[in-house]
Amino acid sequence: MTDGEIYYTFSDIVLLDIEADEGTTLLISSSPDGSNPSIIKIGPTGRYTLNPLDNMVKYIALESA
Numbered sequence: 001m002t003d004g005e006i007y008y009t010f011s012d013i014v015l016l017d018i019e020a021d022e023g024t025t026l027l028i029s030s031s032p033d034g035s036n037p038s039i040i041k042i043g044p045t046g047r048y049t050l051n052p053l054d055n056m057v058k059y060i061a062l063e064s065a
Helices: none
Strands: 016-019 025-029 038-041 047-050 059-063
């Protein structure tokens, strides 16, 4: 059983294309613990692309719509 969080480590990724339901909230932070996140709402296209994905992104979380 988990607390619902899954952790991944990526390397050499330059683009991340996220697909989610419209209204889903993304939390993106440069801190591994997710503190002080940027809050992004998925719009009507259902997609959000991080490009370029640099070393500044250390944490991404999706919250339900």
